Amino acid sequence: MRITGRRALVVGGAGGIGAAIADTFADAGATVLVADRRPPGRHPGITLDVTDEQSVADGVAEAVARLGGIDVLVNSAGVLDQAEVATMPTETWRRTIDVDLTGVFLVTRAVLPHMTAQRWGRIITIASQLGIKGSPSMAHYAAAKAGVIGFTKSLAQEVAGAGVLVNAIAPGPVETEMTADLTPDWRAGKTAELPLGRFGAAAEVAPTALLLASEPGGNLYVGQTLHPNSGDVMP
Template sequence: MTLLENRTALVVGGASGIGHAIATAYLKEGARVVVADRTATTDFDSVPVDVTDENSVAEAVAAAGARLGEIDILVNSAGILTEAPVVEMDLATWSQTLAVDLTGVFLCCRHVVPRMVERGRGRVINIASQLGIKGGHGLAHYSAAKAGVIGLTKSLALEVSGRGVLVNAIAPGPIETPMVEGITEEWKTAKRAELPLGRFGRAEEVAPTAVLLASDPGGNLYCGQTLGPNSGDVMP
């Protein structure tokens, strides 16, 4: 038996990396999936979206809803990562990261969750980061956005859990995806040395946590939580 039979999912940021692995795992578990991303993909039924643009989010959610009927599961995995120390960071770099990594999550929740509340059921899974818990050199903008995602997740969970909608976050450690390809080998080597497991994770090792949070009964008791598939980088 598959875990997500007769469920529908919108995976935002599903064209690559962790979102792609989650969309793949959801399909394997029997869900019907639409991916929304700014990058086109032929791997899934997909709709274009720029999560920083509210009109674009509204259109993507409407298009996904039309294809799926209803959206049972929303995954927010779109994100960007750049590096700059605070003392050198310009406002545009800060603002763009907050716009994609935090406001984008808010906008997707804002446009999907009202219908979930009306229906009295739904699951929202926001991809945060362990850097939102521990911070990172040159990553204040990213860490602040991801800490924001964790706070947004808890607050939204408080608001809608009584109406049948469960909202949780996943805070992965370093995962081998296109996002980390650009980081220097020196940084990666130092980072690996810090990790109790001594290695970065793979997107396929994060996706099962997103399956758990979406599933019944496995995910039924998670509310406002941040789960950490992070190679031991953070032990809250």
């Protein structure tokens, strides 16, 4: 599964799953540009705030100029925290929806014309198994990720005929900076639910993105959600 010569924009690629995908793509021969609010780390990067429409427009324009086009888009920017619905501040709900769902829409909309013009593209968005099964104290996050899955299915039907394949990845719990901040009780309870008995690692999710971005490996995936999730959901 190589993607030699492909130009990949990894949004949210400065840490966690996004960083692992950026590394995996680069090792497989892609030219990688990371877009994030934080310093990019190993790869060249640009500053982009997925909640700001102008920042997204400017960032995508810069990415196209620097890469010469975009073949693969990875939407991996996200936030994760805990709050029960009865006491959840409206701002907490809005921030999660803005980053985890609306941000996916804004970046994807900005990139699409470049992909449809060249009649080839792969769009891969990081969802979550919680968008399928839900979780106490994470209704806002689960709602956003369920929205990502629905968005993926709908957009895939719109643009597959133009050569742009749109898919999602719904990881189970993964050891990242975000999950490290979850309560010990939640982490312990979730670990006990997993048939595999452990959280995953970001590097164990990244090969799924490589499959979807590659040829011929990803050629038949249209509107799919793939599940590297330690057995938490068995669709």
